[in-house]
Amino acid sequence: xxxxxxxxxxxxxxxxxxxxxxxxxxxxxxxxxxxxxxxxxxxxxxxxxxxxxxxxxxxxxxxxxxxxxxxxxxxxxxxxxxxxxxxxxxxxxxxxxxxxxxxxxxxxxxxxxxxxxxxxxxxxxxxxxxxxxxxxxxxxxxxxxxxxxxxxxxxxxxxxxxxxxxxxxxxxxxxxxxxxxxxxxxxxxxxxxxxxxxxxxxxxxxxxxxxxxxxxxxxxxxxxxxxxxxxxxxxxxxxxxxxxxxxxxxxxxxxxxxxxxxxxxxxxxxxxxxxxxxxxxxxxxxxxxxxxxxxxxxxxxxxxxxxxxxxxxxxxxx
Numbered sequence: 566x567x568x569x570x571x572x573x574x575x576x577x578x579x580x581x582x583x584x585x586x587x588x589x590x591x592x593x594x595x596x597x598x599x600x601x602x603x604x605x606x607x608x609x610x611x612x613x614x615x616x617x618x619x620x621x622x623x624x625x626x627x628x629x630x631x632x633x634x635x636x637x638x639x640x641x642x643x644x645x646x647x648x649x650x651x652x653x654x655x656x657x658x659x660x661x662x663x664x665x666x667x668x669x670x671x672x673x674x675x676x677x678x679x680x681x682x683x684x685x686x687x688x689x690x691x692x693x694x695x696x697x698x699x700x701x702x703x704x705x706x707x708x709x710x711x712x713x714x715x716x717x718x719x720x721x722x723x724x725x726x727x728x729x730x731x732x733x734x735x736x737x738x739x740x741x742x743x744x745x746x747x748x749x750x751x752x753x754x755x756x757x758x759x760x761x762x763x764x765x766x767x768x769x770x771x772x773x774x775x776x777x778x779x780x781x782x783x784x785x786x787x788x789x790x791x792x793x794x795x796x797x798x799x800x801x802x803x804x805x806x807x808x809x810x811x812x813x814x815x816x817x818x819x820x821x822x823x824x825x826x827x828x829x830x831x832x833x834x835x836x837x838x839x840x841x842x843x844x845x846x847x848x849x850x851x852x853x854x855x856x857x858x859x860x861x862x863x864x865x866x867x868x869x870x871x872x873x874x875x876x877x878x879x880x881x882x883x
Contacts, residue, residue, distance in 0.1 A: 569622055569836045573599075573606065578840030581630040582637065582847025585814070586807065586855060588786025588867045589874075590708055593701045595627060596780050597878055600698040624821075625829040629837045630844040632818035637848035638811040645808070649673065665760035675764045676771030676809050683775040684817065696780045702878035704781025709871030711782075712864040715790030722796075757796040759805055766795045774809065781875070784810055789864065799859040807852055 580598060584591040599606035609623045639646060653670040656662050662671060762770075773791040777784035785806045792802030824830065830837060 569609075569626055569833045570605070571836055571839055573609070574626065574833075574836035574840035575843050577609075577626070578630055578633075578843030579847045581627070581840075582634055582844035582849075583851045584783075585631075585634045585810070586638075586785050586848060586851045588708075588712060588783040588789060588864060589871055590701075590705060590777070590781050590783040590786070592696065592777075593705045593708070593781035593783075596696050596698060596701040597705070597874075600882065601878070622829050622831075622833055625824040625827070626833065626837055626840055628818055628821045628824055629841045631814050632822070633841045633845035634848040635811055635815035635818060637845045638807055638814070638852060641849055641852050642808060642811070646811075649808075665758075668760050672760070672762055672764065672767040672805075673808055673812070676767040676774075676805075677812055679768060679772040680774040680777075680813055681816070683778065684813070687775075687778055698878065698882040701780040702875050702882055704779045704875075705871050706781075706875030706879065708782050708786060709868045709873075709875055711790055712786050712868035712871065715793050716864050716868065719793045757801075759797060759801040762795060762797075770795065770805070771809065774813065783871075784813070786864065786867065789859075799863060800856070803855060803859040807855075 577595065577598070580594055581591050584594045595609075599609040648666050649670045652664065652666040653674070656667050656670065662668050770788055770791040773787045774784055776782045776787050785803075788806040788809055789799070789802045792805050793799065797805065825837065
């Protein structure tokens with residue numbers, strides 16, 4: 566079986582670190598990019614959907630990249646995680662949830678349960694069946710539709726909220742127009758705080774994560790959309806998405822970590838290390854960028870990208 570070159574390790578590591586957090590599907594790109602390049606890269610696509618993951622060097626490599634991404638998220642949100650983990654154990658000891666951090670800790674636990682159960686049960690059959698270029702192309706296109714639909718529904722909800730507000734409501738500000746004598750109503754629709762989510766809503770958002778088992782559906786994209794639909798703004802929806810991704814990605818990596826010391830990784834430890842470092846750096850830079858990006862911007866550019874890339878890939882691999 567063909568091995569993995571350092572060039573492939575660095576390119577795929579950078580791609581994994583970025584696309585795991587950008588709402589464009591890392592698994593979909595791990596399938597489609599080698600398929601588009603072809604040549605010495607084409608065997609990587611075959612290994613992605615292999616029935617026995619313990620014998621696939623590429624899948625062992627992808628496991629290392631997932632662990633690197635999780636470490637990058639842990640480092641970026643290190644202060645949050647110290648507070649959240651401390652709050653979790655405090656609630657276990659006191660059997661009460663009193664602070665917003667304690668509530669957030671349990672929201673993350675509840676939201677992680679659905680994807681944890683389905684991931685253990687369905688990851689292997691889903692990867693074997695759907696981690697193929699044409700299937701990944703179709704699901705990447707669907708991912709674009711989901712992102713676009715999420716933004717449309719979010720805007721429609723905001724318009725309805727604006728329409729129901731009355732002048733003089735506490736969420737209104739009235740600003741006088743200079744030189745006109747008229748007043749202009751400036752309406753501010755207050756978004757929900759992250760810690761105001763109910764546990765059922767957290768489970769709803771976590772349930773959306775399970776769709777990322779399909780190569781081409783983005784874990785971060787689908788959970789951001791779910792957060793938007795529950796009234797969070799883009800910044801909080803993205804933060805909750807990245808916080809949810811951390812234990813899921815780390816657990817998946819640790820669960821499959823034995824493949825890194827098994828026969829699948831024989832002869833490619835240097836390439837794995839190169840990809841690990843590259844993915845970690847790329848993931849850290851990506852989450853740093855996206856936390857700023859989502860303070861003022863939306864998912865629409867990513868929706869357009871997925872629709873174009875997915876559509877072209879369907880044509881290419883049909």
